[in-house]
Amino acid sequence: MSEQENGSNDSLDQNPENHLRRNPISETSEWSFDLIEEYDRAIAGIAAEYKLDTYPNQIEVISSEQMMDAYASVGMPLGYHHWSYGKQFLNIEHSYNRGQMGLAYEIVINSNPCIAYLMEENTMTMQALVIAHACYGHNSFFKGNYLFRTWTDADSIIDYLVFAKNYIAKCESRHGIEEVEALLDSCHALMNYGVDRYKRPYPISAEEERLRQEEREQHLQRQVNDLWRTIPGQQGSTKLKENLRFPEEPQENLLYFIEKNAPLLEPWQREIVRIVRKIAQYFYPQRQTQVMNEGWATFWHYTLLNTMYDRGFVTEGFIFEFLQSHTSVVYQPPFDSPYFSGINPYALGFSMMTDIRRICEHPTEEDRHWFPDIAGSDWLETLHFAMRNFKDESFILQYLSPKVMRDLKLFCIVDDDRQREINVEAIHDESGYQRVRESLAGQYNLGNREPNIQVYKVDIRGDRSLTLQHIQHNRKPLGKSTEEVLKHVHRLWGFDVHLQSLQNDEITATFHCPPKPESNMDDLEMSLPVIN
Amino acid sequence: MSYIIDRRLNSKNKSTVNRQRFLKRYRKHIQKAVSDAVGQRSITDIDKGEQISIPGKDITEPIFHHGQGGKNTNVLPGNKDFIAGDKIPRPPGGEGGGGSGSGASDQGEGIDEFVFQITQEEFLDFMFEDLELPNLIKRQLAGSEEFKMRRAGIANEGNPGRINIVRSLRSANARRIALTSGKRKKLRQLEEELKHEEGLDAALRNQLRIDALEAEIEALRHRINRVPWLDDFDLKYNLHVKDPVPRSKAVMFCLMDVSGSMNQATKDIAKRFFILLYLFLQRNYEHTEVVFIRHHTSAKEVDEQEFFYSRETGGTIVSSALKLMKEILDKRYPISEWNIYGAQASDGDNWNDDSSTCSQLLMKDLLPKLQYYSYIEITPRDHQALWREYQEVQANFGDVFAMQQIIDVRDIYPVFRELFQKRAAQVSG
Structure with a gap:
């Protein structure tokens, strides 16, 4: 490692002298823990020269079965139980066994320390590639990118996942697996709408969750009760309130709205809605930075490993195997x-x-x-x-x-x-x-990719129905599963749910759950403006 | 900076629970796939794992997404000869076609089948789910074979592996208290006296008295210390006793017609039926014996190998098999101890006046001793005398006699299920 100091950033400019001093870390494709450590040290040294600032790495060597497990849980090192993860797992297992897909060499999630997985079947070259890609590429992206910095808290995610898993397991033993599963189904259907797009979220902390959870339960329930108070207040004040729409502004975060306002949910159900919402929020930056994140990691594994080659740390065979894999990734x-x-x-x-x-x-x-x-x-x-x-x-x-x-x-x-x-x-x-x-x-x-759907209005004084509005983008209608999703919204809300699809402030389609009888369709058409 | 951890020895079945939940949720679909598969399998690989496919639309998780229509703008790679302003005819079928490009992945409704693999174990579980031997009621204390260990309190003797530490230490503690409390009391007294004595003014102090006290204290201490901390008879042991487990002994008689009238296809169906039955018994009833009888004009008790693979054949006298069954029954399986079952497969062809002999044999000698007897007739043709005679039997012994007809391979599994379906009413009765 002593020679790394005299190599500067422009070491990539092929210096023919370096080729003469080739002194590779290893010559075969076999890996061992010592070798992994040595490669990691070499890569870390070069990464530091390129100013890659990372969380500490936790590199876990796992088998392909474990990799499939990791896949099925979107890389979360631990997650609550749900059949949909089982479905995911069966799917992966099937395509892997039939050779339709090689398991990716890496999974990382944004945590501190940053956990990356190496598969035991891989060659030393592939392990080095994954270390460069995940442990220094993705890791530095997680630590540096503004979205991750503001929206997720790498220090506490693991603790939060533990909390979520335990809480949901507790609910299952108390209220039955089926009931919890049904609730999770409904929450998952709205997962993409459990995100604050503009408001900066409060960072999650497992410690606090535990401490405040009970307090919150009571407090929440009280708030909800207030909203749904049916005893009439003084005449004047109710009149004033009736003029106000609730919510005053349309709400983009459906799960948040449901957690805080759904009339019939039990406290534990609100907590589960919250858990799904928090996890959705955690993955939100990931979904917004796919190209950048992968591009950054790929650029760095390419640059780091080439630098290693230029300095004679790796053999020609190594670099050929690497390039072969690299080109197929970026095809x-x-x-x-x-x-x-x-x-x-x-x-x-x-x-x-x-x-x-x-x-x-x-x-x-x-x-x-x-x-x-x-x-x-x-x-x-x-x-x-x-x-x-x-x-x-x-x-x-x-x-x-x-x-x-x-x-x-x-x-x-x-x-x-x-x-x-x-x-x-x-x-x-x-x-x-x-x-x-x-x-x-x-x-x-x-x-643009997801339909823009917001909570528009709740009929507080009437039938307690919830009205959602879809603002169409380029006249794109809603897809076929809309009715199904509405059933889930209905399960969470507990009363009638309506969805209006708007195009330039005109309602072009409506969905109801439970479905409205035909006769009401006439009323609807009456309310439509005649001319377009 | 980096920690490298070998996790390979950690459990690799993190997804087991989720997988089980998935299987449970879609058990209906899987069961259907299993029953389809049983019909299509060859005899030898009937107990392998299976590839299950479920219509994709049944298991998608719905989300809000854009449907077809509106104005879609897409950027695609790999342009070859398009220039700005070109018009491309819309590909038929819309979705997924070249034009709609990357949008398709968002909009795809997942029409594809969802395909996955279940293990042999799971396959058999699904295959024999909710099936049982009816009327399995005679339970017997079979003596020396099966025991269950049961806790039976605490004993003073036992082997060192069974020491109950808490109890042992508690009794040691009690013994120590009992043996030393008097002495400790005395000790405290003396110590106080000594203190008092030493606290006195030097002029008043009685050195002799102090020495005597000190000697006495020393002696007492010594005696207290001599009480052993743990003694042999403090040791307590967990006591376990063996309880014999009553269990049901059952025997299944498999009677197969191998006469010349049974063609290859019919024999194949009969064999499949018995293989199913045999697997079911082996899997769900550990202590069940199976007696194989094959017959043409004469019946013969054979082993498993011969039953399924022998090619011997001849004319047909069904009653020969029943007679042999009765003989074996009387000789080896006393009805007071055994739950006795029979399953018979035939194409319904029989020697002219033999059918009535069969029904008489069944009604008089066999059925009163049996828990359950099932007859399957494998024939696409009209029924003959045997079927009609058996119908009469069924009228008389409805709860222990069942008969079904199998026309082709696809019927085997449904018929099998019907014959051995769990019957809630009978179980409780």
């Missing part, structure tokens, strides 16, 4: 390939990260025109800045360069059901770059 099948299943976040992220470095180091005329701020700047600083301050949507909007669009041959199509044909709006050419970039960024906006 982007074209849209008409049978293997195409959307844009590969590894491919897009890696090309963008690599391209940012290129723009900084070797800017062209075009780059100077498109990226006057970063062309020719210090690449490491620029890359770190990008990692820290963006999410997928804004990252693409800011950094997707014409060169990447040309390399990936990106084009933008518009499929409008009012037109007879699909229109190619823009391609990777001078007049199209801007449009392609904007559309691609929009594609990563969770707000």
Whole structure:
């Protein structure tokens, strides 16, 4: 490790002398705990030179069966029991046994220490790749990116998961597995709507959860009772209240609204709603930074391992095996390939990260025109800045360069059901770059991807029905499972649930649970404006 | 900075609970898949694991998502010859087609079948779920074979492995208190006196008295210390006693017709039926004996191997098998000890006047001794004399006699289930 000091950042510039001093850590593909430790130390040294700031790593060596377990629980080292995880597990087991899918080499979640898994079947090269990718790539992303910093608390997530698991197990023994399972089904159906998109959440802390949980139960119940008080108050004050809509503003966080206001839930049920909501919130940044996170991790495993090669820490065989695996990870099948299943976040992220470095180091005329701020700047600083301050949507909007669009041959199509044909709006050419970039960024906006559904109104003085509103985006209607989801909302709310789908403030479709009898459809049509 | 942990020895079945819950939730689907599978299997691999597939739409978890329609903008990679302004005809079927691209993954309703694997163990569990031998009531203290250990309090003797530490120490403590309390009292007294004596003014102090006290205290201390901390007779042992477990002894007679009239397909069906029965017994009733009888014009008791694989054949006299069954019964299985079952498979073909002999044998000699007797007739043709005679038997012995017809392989499992379905009323009665 002594020689690492004299290697500087530009060590990637192939220095032929280094090849002569090849002194690899290991020569075969066998791994051992000592070797893993040695590789980790070497990679950590180089990572520090590149200013990767990480949580401590906890590297766990596991078997493929354990990997499947880890997969089935979305990488959470422990989770409460639910049949849907069993379904996930069976699915993975089946495709793994049939050889349809290799298990990914890594799973990491944002915790402190950062837990990464190495599979025992892998070769030393793959273990090193995973260490570089997960323990230094993802790990530094979790620690640095603003979304993770503000929305999740890496120190307490494990404790919180333990709390959640124990609490739900306790509820199961007290209220029966089936009842808890049904409640979880309903909560999972709304999981994507259990997130504060704009308000910064209060960090979760297991200690506090335990202490405050009982207090909260009572307090919550009291609040709810207040809301639903049926004894009429003084005449004047009720009148005043009736004019107010409840909630005063539409609410985006359905689970939060239900937890705080659903009239019939027991305290333990509210707590479970809260648990699902908290976990959804925890994974929210993950869903918003797929491209960046994978791109960052891929860029760093590529850079770190290549640096190792340049310094003679690894053999040629090692680097070939690594490159073979790396290229298949960043392969982007074209849209008409049978293997195409959307844009590969590894491919897009890696090309963008690599391209940012290129723009900084070797800017062209075009780059100077498109990226006057970063062309020719210090690449490491620029890359770190990008990692820290963006999410997928804004990252693409800011950094997707014409060169990447040309390399990936990106084009933008518009499929409008009012037109007879699909229109190619823009391609990777001078007049199209801007449009392609904007559309691609929009594609990563969770707000566009998921229907925008909010709590609109509760009929407090009447039948206690809950009305949700869907604001259509580009006239996109709701999908087929809407009725099913409404049943779940109904189970949580306990009274009638209505969902109105709005397009430019006009209601174009409504859903009800329990379903409304036909006759009411007439009323609805009466209320629709006649002319469009 | 990094901690490396070997977790390979940790349990790898973290998902077992979740998996079980999934299987439980979709047991109806799985059961259907299992019963389909049983029909399609060859005789030899009837007890393997199975690939189960469930219609995907039955198990999706619903979420709010966008449906088809509206204005969708998509960016796709790998453009070859499109230029801005090109019009592409909409691919038929919409979803998933080249044009709708990445949107499809969000909108996909999961129409595909959900496929997964269950183990052999689980397969058999599902296959024989809710089945039982009816009327299994005679329970017998069979003596030396099976015992259950039961706790029976505390004893003063036992082997060292059974020492009850709490009880032993408690009794040691009691003994020590009993043996020393008088002496301790005296000791305290003397100590007080000594203190008093030493507290006196030097002029008044009686050194002799002090010395005497000290000597006495020393002696007392010594005697207290001589009481052993733990003595042999303090030791208490957990006492376990053996209780014999009453259990049901049962024997199943499998009677198979192998006459010339049974063609290969019919024999195959009969064998499958008995294999199912045999598996069921082996799995759910550990202490069940099975007697295999095959017959054409004459009956013969055979072993498992011969029963399923021998090719011997001839004419048909069904009563020969019943007679042999009666003989074996009388010789080896006293009805006071044994729960006796019979299962007979035949194509219904019989020697002309033999059928009435059969029904007489059954009604007079056999059925009064039996818990349950089932007859399956494997024939796509019209029933013959045997079936009609047996119908009469059924009219007289409805609760212990059952008959069913099997036409082709697919019927085997449903018929089997029907014959051995758990009967709530009879169990409680």
